[in-house]
Amino acid sequence: MPDSRIITSNQQQLHHNLEPVVRRHLNTRFQRPYPDYSLEVFAQAKQRLSQHQGEIILDSFCGVGESTVNLARQYPNALVIGIDKSVARLNKHDDHYRQSGIDNYLLLRADVDDFWRLAVEDGWHLARHCLFYPNPWPKSCHFKRRIHGSPLFATLLALGGEVEVRSNWPIYLQEFAAALAIAGHSATLEEFTPKPSITPFERKYHESGQPLWQCVSQLDKFLS
Ligand SMILES: C[S@@+](CC[C@H](N)C(=O)[O-])C[C@H]1O[C@@H](n2cnc3c(N)ncnc32)[C@H](O)[C@@H]1O
Numbered sequence: 001m002p003d004s005r006i007i008t009s010n011q012q013q014l015h016h017n018l019e020p021v022v023r024r025h026l027n028t029r030f031q032r033p034y035p036d037y038s039l040e041v042f043a044q045a046k047q048r049l050s051q052h053q054g055e056i057i058l059d060s061f062c063g064v065g066e067s068t069v070n071l072a073r074q075y076p077n078a079l080v081i082g083i084d085k086s087v088a089r090l091n092k093h094d095d096h097y098r099q100s101g102i103d104n105y106l107l108l109r110a111d112v113d114d115f116w117r118l119a120v121e122d123g124w125h126l127a128r129h130c131l132f133y134p135n136p137w138p139k140s141c142h143f144k145r146r147i148h149g150s151p152l153f154a155t156l157l158a159l160g161g162e163v164e165v166r167s168n169w170p171i172y173l174q175e176f177a178a179a180l181a182i183a184g185h186s187a188t189l190e191e192f193t194p195k196p197s198i199t200p201f202e203r204k205y206h207e208s209g210q211p212l213w214q215c216v217s218q219l220d221k222f223l224s
Pocket residue numbers: 060061062063064083084085086089110111112113132133134135199200201202
């Protein structure tokens with residue numbers, strides 16, 4: 001029986017349309033109007049930020065927030081903001097993942113499509129941006145739902161800082177690195193072994209023997 005945790009895709013190499021799609025998105029602005037709930041959740045983030053002097057780390061697609069609290073422990077002077085659109089996942093945080101004595105983080109139910117744009121419009125500059133195991137959208141026809149195939153890619157770049165994407169599907173990260181290069185940024189892409197796993201998806205993939213990959217780029221630096 002096939003292992004359902006292993007990604008199967010009709011795409012075995014970089015998407016054939018990657019370059020034109022990325023170039024088009026780098027030259028256009030994503031302008032979907034903001035729903036009220038997105039404005040309200042962003043106001044909550046700003047309220048918390050108004051009491052914070054240090055760096056901001058964003059943990060996008062944080063799921064249950066296990067990585068968020070781990071990042072908060074690792075960076076005690078930063079405010080770590082975990083965002084995910086699934087209330088069911090976020091609701092598991094308090095019972096299973098909260099760590100006593102660590103409170104320099106905030107978990108928000110938010111859609112990255114709105115939150116990232118609001119943060120850029122508000123002038124945020126991130127120290128780090130973690131995107132651990134975003135949904136891979138492995139069907140070739142779903143390329144535009146991947147971060148680098150979406151109109152939001154330019155917004156992600158505008159947030160700045162060190163961006164790190166992790167995945168168990170290397171093609172996703174090869175595409176992400178290729179999209180960064182089109183935008184003028186270098187990246188390192190390598191296989192890694194989590195020590196220890198810091199998200200449930202990471203743990204699940206690692207324990208099932210799958211190789212894991214990470215792509216890191218300093219968005220504040222450009223290729224010369
Ligand atoms: C594969 S899970 C990974 C969760 C977590 N990072 C982990 O490694 O355990 C992907 C997560 O992305 C969230 N997600 C997908 N699209 C989103 C969006 N547009 N805005 C916010 N969260 C989103 C899903 O709710 C889900 O929790």
